Amino acid sequence: MSATCLVVMGVSGSGKSTVAELLADRLGWPFTEGDELHPAANIAKMSAGIPLTDADREPWLRIIRDRISAAASQGRSTVVTCSALRRAYRDILREADARVRFVHLDGSRELIGERLAHRGGHFMPPSLLDSQFAALEPLGPGEDGLVVNVADTPADIADQVLAFLEH
Numbered sequence: 001m002s003a004t005c006l007v008v009m010g011v012s013g014s015g016k017s018t019v020a021e022l023l024a025d026r027l028g029w030p031f032t033e034g035d036e037l038h039p040a041a042n043i044a045k046m047s048a049g050i051p052l053t054d055a056d057r058e059p060w061l062r063i064i065r066d067r068i069s070a071a072a073s074q075g076r077s078t079v080v081t082c083s084a085l086r087r088a089y090r091d092i093l094r095e096a097d098a099r100v101r102f103v104h105l106d107g108s109r110e111l112i113g114e115r116l117a118h119r120g121g122h123f124m125p126p127s128l129l130d131s132q133f134a135a136l137e138p139l140g141p142g143e144d145g146l147v148v149n150v151a152d153t154p155a156d157i158a159d160q161v162l163a164f165l166e167h
């Protein structure tokens with residue numbers, strides 16, 4: 001298995017799309033936006049301010065897992081955004097036939113809430129941020145991943161991730 005998938009994870013507004021686009025650019029790897037793979041019912045729920053359940057997320061995570069495998073089967077490494085809040089969700093992604101590695105964009109409720117409040121044109125309402133933090137299980141023992149601080153600039157975070165990928 002030679003292909004890697006770098007999953008950029010974290011709560012809504014932590015900077016997944018921003019950082020993943022930068023990394024995909026610097027690595028020359030294709031970028032998949034996990035939010036675009038949500039079933040329509042999930043988007044409707046989040047837009048209505050209702051947090052997703054494990055059952056809502058499961059089919060979505062399987063779609064992302066299969067995308068990772070499909071790219072890897074063609075020898076392509078990828079960068080993927082996915083909140084991947086719980087370890088059980090990451091276990092589904094790790095079923096992909098690739099080396100799946102995580103970068104957790106970690107930051108305070110205050111800082112991320114402030115950024116979300118200023119982000120426009122997105123279906124995810126800031127009111128769901130507390131439920132995102134409640135669901136979040138940080139990377140634990142045995143998980144292949146890096147934790148970075150979202151107070152750093154996207155460019156600094158990208159540098160840290162590129163160094164992590166060397167190993």
Ligand SMILES: Nc1ncnc2c1ncn2[C@@H]1O[C@H](COP(=O)(O)OP(=O)(O)O)[C@@H](O)[C@H]1O
Pocket residue numbers: 010011012013014015016017018019081115116118119150151152153154
């Ligand atoms: N490291 C950072 N420093 C400052 N602002 C950031 C950083 N990362 C993201 N942002 C800003 O925060 C907001 C949320 O980022 P976004 O990439 O949409 O997060 P996510 O994809 O995790 O929901 C955006 O307005 C983005 O420009």
Ligand SMILES: O=C(O)[C@H](O)[C@@H](O)[C@H](O)[C@H](O)COP(=O)(O)O
Pocket residue numbers: 010011012013016017035046052057082083084085122124132
């Ligand atoms: O598992 C979930 O509850 C969702 O995936 C959620 O975590 C994600 O944040 C949304 O898809 C909104 O997208 P943004 O993360 O870009 O706000």
